[in-house]
Amino acid sequence: MTCAHHRTSINTLRHAALAVALAAIASPAFAQDGNDRDDRFTLRLSAFNPGADLRLGVDGQASDGTDTVTFSDAATLDTGDDWRPRGALNVRITDRQSIGASYYDYENDDAWSFGGGVVNPTPGESLALPAVDASGRIKFAMASLHYEYAIVATPALEWGLGLGATHVDLEAVADASWTGTEELDAGSARLRDEVTGWSPAVHTRLTWRPVDRWRVDFEGQYLDTDWGDFVDEDGHFERAGVVVEYLVTERFGVHVGYDWFRLKLRDRFAGTIVPPAEAGLADIDYAGTGSAQLKVHGPMAGVTFRF
Numbered sequence: 599m600t601c602a603h604h605r606t607s608i609n610t611l612r613h614a615a616l617a618v619a620l621a622a623i624a625s626p627a628f629a630q631d632g633n634d635r636d637d638r639f640t641l642r643l644s645a646f647n648p649g650a651d652l653r654l655g656v657d658g659q660a661s662d663g664t665d666t667v668t669f670s671d672a673a674t675l676d677t678g679d680d681w682r683p684r685g686a687l688n689v690r691i692t693d694r695q696s697i698g699a700s701y702y703d704y705e706n707d708d709a710w711s712f713g714g715g716v717v718n719p720t721p722g723e724s725l726a727l728p729a730v731d732a733s734g735r736i737k738f739a740m741a742s743l744h745y746e747y748a749i750v751a752t753p754a755l756e757w758g759l760g761l762g763a764t765h766v767d768l769e770a771v772a773d774a775s776w777t778g779t780e781e782l783d784a785g786s787a788r789l790r791d792e793v794t795g796w797s798p799a800v801h802t803r804l805t806w807r808p809v810d811r812w813r814v815d816f817e818g819q820y821l822d823t824d825w826g827d828f829v830d831e832d833g834h835f836e837r838a839g840v841v842v843e844y845l846v847t848e849r850f851g852v853h854v855g856y857d858w859f860r861l862k863l864r865d866r867f868a869g870t871i872v873p874p875a876e877a878g879l880a881d882i883d884y885a886g887t888g889s890a891q892l893k894v895h896g897p898m899a900g901v902t903f904r905f
Contacts, residue, residue, distance in 0.1 A: 637904040638690050642841070642853060644900030646684040648704050650736065651893045652770075658867075658886015662879065669886070680706055684898060694748040698760065698801070702857075703739035704894050728779055734772030734789075738894065740859075741765045742819070744801045753807065760801035764821055766835070768793040768861070768892075797826020799835075811851075813843040823863070833863035843902055851902035858895035864888070 655672035684702040691697065709732065744762025769792045778784035799821035806814045819837040841855035868885040 637849075639903075639905050640686075640688040640690075641903045642686040642900060643903075644684040644686075644853070644855075644898040646682045646702055646857065646896060646898040647680070648682065648857070648894045648896035650704055650706060650738075651891075652736065653889075653891040653893075655889045656886055657889075658884060660871075660882055660884040662882050664880070680704075684900075694751050694758075696746050696748075696758070697743070698746055698762075699741075699743045701739075701741045703737070705735070705737045707733070707735045709733040728776040728784075730774055730776045732772050732774040734770065736892070737767070737769040738861075738892065739767040742799060742801075744799070746801065746803065755807070756803070756805040758803045758805075760803070762799055762801060763796055764799040764819075764826075764835075765796045766793065766861075795827045797821045797823070797835075799825075811845045813845070813851075815839075815841045815843070815855075817841075819859075831863040831865040833861065835859065835861050841898075845902075845904070849904050851904070852900070853902055854897070854899045856895070856897050858893075860891065860893045863890045 651674060653672065653674045655670075657668075657670045659666055659668050661667075682703055682705065684700075686700040687698070689697045742762055742764040744760040746758040746760035748756050748758040750757040770790070772789045773786070774789065775786040776784060799819055802818045804816040808814075817837075817839045819835075821835045823831060823833045823835075837857070837859035839855060839857035841853050843851050843853035845851040865888050866885070867888060868883075871882040871884065873879040873882070
């Protein structure tokens with residue numbers, strides 16, 4: 599009885615020691631799987647200094663049934679840069695789940711001049727091109743809200759994937775005037791286009807904390823115009839950014855970064871030109887694709903509040 603009881607006690611102690619050893623070995627591994635920070639809300643307020651490039655292009659063909667010609671042209675407008683406010687908020691629900699929201703915009707007024715000169719469409723022929731002066735305004739604003747789940751969640755490294763909704767406002771206004779040529783009278787026109795709507799979007803984030811006070815965030819976002827209702831044209835929106843942050847205290851920090859986003863749109867068109875009867879020309883059928891690309895990018899700097 600005594601020996602059996604003694605062996606039972608020894609086995610119990612061995613099992614207890616083994617359980618303690620396994621717990622000691624497993625604890626660091628499981629500790630790396632969570633995040634023991636007590637901050638639940640992160641607010642970043644930034645000044646964003648974006649520059650913008652607007653590229654317009656057209657490609658297509660025209661035919662009178664006998665002969666076919668192709669046409670292609672493109673123009674890139676640099677709309678300058680200006681400081682704009684920007685904000686981002688993140689709320690951690692659990693160690694792996696969070697809700698993020700952000701807002702930023704771009705607005706610029708500028709003037710452009712293009713055209714003029716002479717081209718030779720066929721040997722021995724010349725065609726004067728009108729000189730065009732234009733002034734306009736481009737406004738772009740985007741607000742997004744997304745849910746994110748951290749697939750990797752350690753004190754040093756986090757990688758999360760998210761799904762959310764993005765609201766876009768885009769407005770372009772231009773007043774243009776052109777000089778007269780032998781083939782074209784001088785004139786002027788006002789062009790205005792406005793796009794507003796929303797779309798689902800996918801989101802990803804990679805965060806690296808090399809030491810306690812430093813943090814580096816890489817973010818990416820993508821949406822396709824077929825997913826939402828803010829434009830009828832085919833296209834997509836893509837964004838990427840990096841932010842380097844230093845915590846001066848546990849609750850207050852400063853950050854710098856760089857952000858880049860691009861909106862690309864394409865639209866197909868077709869029609870028929872019917873010349874006057876006295877011209878003796880056949881009808882001309884044409885078809886092509888128009889494209890537009892707005893690219894906005896620039897540095898930012900600001901302050902961070904964590905609580």
